[in-house]
Amino acid sequence: MTDSERFDQLRTQVERWVEGPGERWAERIEETGHVPEALWSELNRLGFLRIAAPVEYGGHGVEFARWMELMEIFSRSHGSIRMIVHVVNGIWRAMDGHATPKQRQRFVIPSVDGRIKIAFTLTEPGNGTGADITTSVVRDGDTYYLSGRKHLITFGMRCDHYLLAARVDGTTGRDGIVALLVPRSAPGLTAEDTSNTMGVIGTDHASLTFDRTPVPVANRLGAEGEGLDVFLGGFLTPSRISVAMSCVGLAQRAQELAFSYASSRVTFGKNLTQRQAIQFMLAENAADIEASRQLVLRAAHCFQQGGDDASMLSSMAKMHAVSMLTTVTDKALQIHGGLGYWRSQKIERVYRDARAQRFEEGTNEVQKAVIFRELLHRSQARPGVAR
The missing domain is CATH 1.10.540.10 (Acyl-CoA dehydrogenase/oxidase, N-terminal domain)
Incomplete structure (x- = not known):
C-alpha cells in the first residue's frame, strides 16, 4: 500500500x-x-x-x-x-x-x-506572550525555584506536566528565558479551575500560581536563553497554521449547516435557496472559505519545507482565516433567522466556538504586528531601499 x-x-x-x-x-x-x-x-x-x-x-x-x-x-x-x-x-x-x-x-x-498529558504554559495575566514574561526562576544547584503566575492554560487542570516558559531572575529580553517541564504535583503550585467559557465547552482551563516551586534543572529543555525558541518556533508557528485550518473547518461546518437549512426552509412558497440574497451569501462564503484554505496550505507547505517565510505566512493565514470565520459564521447564523439563536440548532454551538479562534495563538492585532515586522526586516535587508 x-x-x-x-x-x-x-x-x-x-x-x-x-x-x-x-x-x-x-x-x-x-x-x-x-x-x-x-x-x-x-x-x-x-x-x-x-x-x-x-x-x-x-x-x-x-x-x-x-x-x-x-x-x-x-x-x-x-x-x-x-x-x-x-x-x-x-x-x-x-x-x-x-x-x-x-x-x-x-x-x-x-x-x-498517551501515557502523559502536557499543557502549553506561556500566557501570563499581566504580560503578553513573548519576551516580556515575568514568571521567574532562581537556580540553586540542580534545582530551579519557580515563582509567578500563568493563566488561560488549556488542559491546566488535567495535565501531568506543564511545558512552561520562565525567566532567569535578573535577566531581560529573550536571552534569559528557559523552557521547563513542571510536574502538576510539584510543591508550591496552586491551580485554579477557570473552565467556565462562552464556547469550546468542556475544555479545562486553569490559572496557575507558583510559590518557589522546585523544578529539577534536568527538566529544562535546551539551554538558558533558548526558551522562546521552544515556544515560538517549536510550537507557535505550526500551531497558528493549525488554528487557521481549524477556522477553515469550522467555517465549512457553518456553511454546510446554512446550506442544509436554506434548502429545507420555505417562506412564501419558496425555499431560501431560491432567493438571490441567500444564494449570494452562500456563494460568498464558499469563495472566502476556499481562499483561506489555500493560504493555510501554502503556510503549511512552507513550514514543512523549513522556509524562511513560515512565521509570516502562519500569521497571515491565521489573521485571514479568523476574519473569514467571523464573516462566514455570521452569515450562516443569519440564514437560520431567529431559530439560529436557540441552542437546539447546531449553528448556535458553531457560532460560540468560532469566537474563541479570535484570540487563540494571538489576536489579529498580534498577527499584524508579526507580519509588519517581517515586512520591515525584508525592506531593510534590500540594498538601495530608502529608510
Missing part, C-alpha cells in the same frame, strides 16, 4: 468518526459541560492524537501539510474535540527539537503514546 493510499484510509476513518461517534460526543459534552476521560482514551486508541508524530515515536508520521487536511475535518466537530487533537498533535514538536535523549524518553514519547 502506498503512502497516499494509507493517507486516504486515514482520512476516511477521520471523516466517519467525526460524522458519527464524534457528533455523539459533541452532544454529550454540550449536555454535561465536561469532556470525559473516556473521550481522550478513545481518541488515543484510534491513533488520532499521534497523527503528526514520527513513526519511530509511535505516530503515523503524516507530513505537516497533509495533517492540516485532517485538521480541517476534525475542526468540523465540537470545539473541545478539535482542541484536544490540535494540542496533543503539536506539543511533542515543541519539546522534541530541544530534548535530550533522556528527556525524549521521559516526556516526548510518553506524550505521543
Whole structure:
C-alpha cells in the first residue's frame, strides 16, 4: 500500500468518526459541560492524537501539510474535540527539537503514546506572550525555584506536566528565558479551575500560581536563553497554521449547516435557496472559505519545507482565516433567522466556538504586528531601499 493510499484510509476513518461517534460526543459534552476521560482514551486508541508524530515515536508520521487536511475535518466537530487533537498533535514538536535523549524518553514519547498529558504554559495575566514574561526562576544547584503566575492554560487542570516558559531572575529580553517541564504535583503550585467559557465547552482551563516551586534543572529543555525558541518556533508557528485550518473547518461546518437549512426552509412558497440574497451569501462564503484554505496550505507547505517565510505566512493565514470565520459564521447564523439563536440548532454551538479562534495563538492585532515586522526586516535587508 502506498503512502497516499494509507493517507486516504486515514482520512476516511477521520471523516466517519467525526460524522458519527464524534457528533455523539459533541452532544454529550454540550449536555454535561465536561469532556470525559473516556473521550481522550478513545481518541488515543484510534491513533488520532499521534497523527503528526514520527513513526519511530509511535505516530503515523503524516507530513505537516497533509495533517492540516485532517485538521480541517476534525475542526468540523465540537470545539473541545478539535482542541484536544490540535494540542496533543503539536506539543511533542515543541519539546522534541530541544530534548535530550533522556528527556525524549521521559516526556516526548510518553506524550505521543498517551501515557502523559502536557499543557502549553506561556500566557501570563499581566504580560503578553513573548519576551516580556515575568514568571521567574532562581537556580540553586540542580534545582530551579519557580515563582509567578500563568493563566488561560488549556488542559491546566488535567495535565501531568506543564511545558512552561520562565525567566532567569535578573535577566531581560529573550536571552534569559528557559523552557521547563513542571510536574502538576510539584510543591508550591496552586491551580485554579477557570473552565467556565462562552464556547469550546468542556475544555479545562486553569490559572496557575507558583510559590518557589522546585523544578529539577534536568527538566529544562535546551539551554538558558533558548526558551522562546521552544515556544515560538517549536510550537507557535505550526500551531497558528493549525488554528487557521481549524477556522477553515469550522467555517465549512457553518456553511454546510446554512446550506442544509436554506434548502429545507420555505417562506412564501419558496425555499431560501431560491432567493438571490441567500444564494449570494452562500456563494460568498464558499469563495472566502476556499481562499483561506489555500493560504493555510501554502503556510503549511512552507513550514514543512523549513522556509524562511513560515512565521509570516502562519500569521497571515491565521489573521485571514479568523476574519473569514467571523464573516462566514455570521452569515450562516443569519440564514437560520431567529431559530439560529436557540441552542437546539447546531449553528448556535458553531457560532460560540468560532469566537474563541479570535484570540487563540494571538489576536489579529498580534498577527499584524508579526507580519509588519517581517515586512520591515525584508525592506531593510534590500540594498538601495530608502529608510
